[in-house]
Amino acid sequence: MLGVGLAYGRTGAGGGPAGPPVPVIATTTVVADLVRCVAGDRVAVECLMPPGVDPHVYRATPRDAGRLLAARLVVASGLRLEGRLATLLERLGERVPVVHVADGLPRDRLLEAAPGIPDPHVWFDAALWSETPRLVADALASVDPVSAEHYRARADACAARLLSLDHSIRGAIASIPRDRRVLVTSHDAFRYFGRAYGIEVVGVQGTNTSAEAGLGDINRLVELIVSRRIPAVFAETSVTDRDVVALVEGAAARGRRVRFGGRLYADSLGAAGSGAETLAAALQANTALIVAALREPVADAAPPSDAMGIGP
Template sequence: MPGLGASSLPGSNGDRPLCVATTGIVTDLVAQVAGGECRVHALMGPGVDPHLYRPSPGDVAHLSAAAVVFYNGLHLEGKMAQLLRRLGRHRPVVSLGEHLRRRCPERLIPVGEGEYDPHIWFDVELWSRTLPAVERALVKLIPEQAQALRRRASSTSRRLRQLDRWCREQLARIPPRGRVLVTAHDAFRYFGRAYGIQVVGIQGVSTESEAGIADINRLVRMIVGRRIKAIFVESSVPERHVHAILDGCRAAGHPVRLGGQLYSDALGPPGSGADTYEQMVRHNVRTIVQALS
C-alpha cells in the first residue's frame, strides 16, 4: 500500500507529479489509484479535525506546487474554501463530494438549504463511487499511465465493495433492537443509513438547562428501553454529561458501558490499526459489533 504523506517537499523529485489531498481518508484513496506514479501528500495528519483545519504556510507551499489537488468537499474543509477556490484558477482542484452531488445527488444526506452532510466515506459503497473522479484527474495528469491507473481504480473499487459487504455481514450480527449507535460524533449518518444502524447524537446536550436534563433523561429511557449495551463518546462530550447518562442507566437497573474509540474524520496514527481507510472502517465496525452484540 502506498505510504501516506510520505512525499518530499515541493520542488524536489520533480520527475513524478505532486498530488496534494486534504484528509488522510482522501489521501488514501488517491494513493491507491496513483500507485507509485505520483507523489501523494496529505495536508492533515492523524487526529486532525478537517472542519476546523487552517492551512499552514507549509501547506500553502505544497498546494502551490501541486499538479492536482483533491479534497472531500461539501464544506468538510470549511476553513479552506477560499484557498481551494483560488487554487482552482491555476490547476485542477477535485472535490469528491461535488462529484457525487453531480452523479448521484439522491445518495447525499441533506442538512439544510442546498447543503449536504460531508461525511460520505462512512458509506463504503458510496465512497467507491468517487473513484471515477480520482481516475479521471490522474489520467489527465499522466495519460501515458492511463492503463495502469484504470487498472488500479477498478481493483480499488472491487476491494471497497468487498469491504462494504464485510461491514454488512459483521453489523448484521448485532441483535436488531440493539442496532443503535449513541455517539458524540455527528459523523455517522451515512454509516447508519448504509448499514441499518440508528444513530443518536449526544452533541449539544447540556446539563445546565432544563431542556438538557430532559434530553439526557430521554436518552437514558431509550438506552434502558432498548437494552442498548454501550455508548460511544469521546473527549468532546463533557465528562459530567457522560456520567449523567451512565448514572441514569445504572439507576434504572440497566448498566451501560462505554464502547471503544471510533475514528471519524481522521485516520489513526501509524501503528494504531486504523492508519488506512480500510483499517479505520474495519476498526470501527469491529468495535461497534463487539460493544453492541
C-alpha cells in the same frame, strides 16, 4: 526543451522507466488513502491534515499554502467537509487544479445534513465511496495523461475492494440483535454508515463538530439510552470524549450502566502504527468495536444478588 508538463510524463503502461512521481496533496487522511489506492507509485501523495485532526475546524497554516501551490493536483473530500479551507481552495483553484471528490457523487445518493446541505461523511458507506476511485482516476489522468490507463485500472481494483468491504461490514452489523443496533456517538458522522448497514445512528452534536452540544442534547440522549437500554456509547478519535463521558455519567445517575464502546475513526484515519491507516482498516476496526460493544446486553447497575458470581 519540452514543456514543464512533460516533466511528469510516463512511458506507456508496462513501458520503460517512469518519471518522477506526480506531487499530489490530499486534504484529509481518508482522501489521501483513496488517492494512494488509485495512483500506486506514480504519485507522491502528501496529506495536508495530520491523522487525528478534525477537518471541520482545520485552518491552513502559512506553510500549507506553499505546500498546496507546489502540488500538481489537490484532492479534497468536498461537500463542505473542509469548511475553513473553502476560500483557500477556491483561490488555489486558479493556480492548481482542485477536485472535490464527493461533489462528483450522484446527488440522489447523498443524505442531507440540513435542508439543501449534503452530509459530507460519504466514506462510511463503502459502496457509495466505491464510486470515488474512478473520479480520482479521471483527475489524475487530466494532469498525467500518459498514465491514464494505469489510474483507471487501479481505480477499478480499488472499487472492487470497497464493494467487498461493504459486504463484510453488512454481515458483521447484521450479527447484532436488531433492538441493539443503535450507534450513539460524538457527532453525526455515521449517518451514511447507518443507512448502508442497517444501524440507527444518534449523534450528540450535529454533522459539523464546530457546534457544541448543549445540556439539552445530553439529557435527551441519556433519556434515550435509559429507556431503550442501549448497552454502549462511542467516542471518536478526532473529537473530544467529553460529551460521551457525560452520557455514561448521566445514565449512571439514572441507575443505568452503559459501556464506553471505544473510540471510532470518524473524520480521520489512524496514525502510523495504529493499524487503521487505511479506510478499509479503519472501517473494519470501527465495525469490530461496534459489534463487540452492542452484541451483548448490559446488566443494570445493581444486579439482583442471585446473578452475582456468574461473570462480569
